[in-house]
Amino acid sequence: MKKTQTSHHDHHPHPHPHPHHEPRSSSSCAACKLLKRRCGPNCIFAPYFRADEPNKFAKVHKVFGASNVGKILNEVPEEHREDAVNSLTYEAEARLRDPVYGCLGPISYLYRRMAQLQHDLALARARLARYAAEGGGGYGGGGSGSGCYNGGGYESIHECLPVMWNGFQSEGSNSNCSQLMNSVSPNSGCNGGDFGQAPLLPL
Template structure:
């Protein structure tokens, strides 16, 4: 079974990465050969280390031929993720990216609220205190929308302990907008 010679059976002259690593003869029926070429031994080595050759072989044999390439790509991706993060693997990477997206959405919402507030204040010109109730209502509506966004994240299971902190920050975003509005009104009253 030590068939790592240069003249292997079948059409290929070298055994696939799997057979080379496992030190066995690579045949034409080898389930690994189409997906683990000899010139990329690391690809199979990492999959073998995480999942085991027999498990990968069983998975590939149970799948239709047209789905095997996608399955191998997924196995390689997950194996690489498991090597970086043995506990969470791909889920850890996905969770991290979702948290980044949530933080960026929150920052974008804050930036939009600040821009809206500044444009509104410039548009109002020298507004008096009587003009503040509609603005206050708008700010309260934005606060409710940010809280609704936080509850939507919780319903979708996207919020963990970091997400709870983000919801706190979303709530404080509305408070920050209200404080910005009050500060702008105070500045205008000083200049009026």
């Protein structure tokens, strides 16, 4: 009587698949899809790099690297991670647009613009105070040479501004407005909001 020989494969009819070939979940985040790895439930990238935003992680990965981004997120408190990802995304996009200066270019421009606006605002306030002090009755102060808020009993220029405007309207003409606008150079750039080129009135 012959014994039935069993093959070695009969004991393992279903070999375990290689872990690298395990199918990924359909809900994998953009980071795990790009890195071709399984997206686990504790994936640190999943809340911030959704599957429908593949370019977002691709830019961050190209500039900073996935491992560095993961380290940054692990070091940042969870309530601030979204802000950190937004900052990394902005810096990555700026670096890809301008490989030399990156985000330093627009930041420097905004600082210069802010300084210019502060300078323009100081000039405008000084000019407005000068107009109010020299306005007299023509600006609604009530009497010649009385000034708007000093002679009219107002404590600040901000309280006086509506009175000045009512004074312009009540006279039924644009004489005061014309006089005021003629004191400013036509090339001062007021239409663009830039008062820096307008000459200051003599003190």
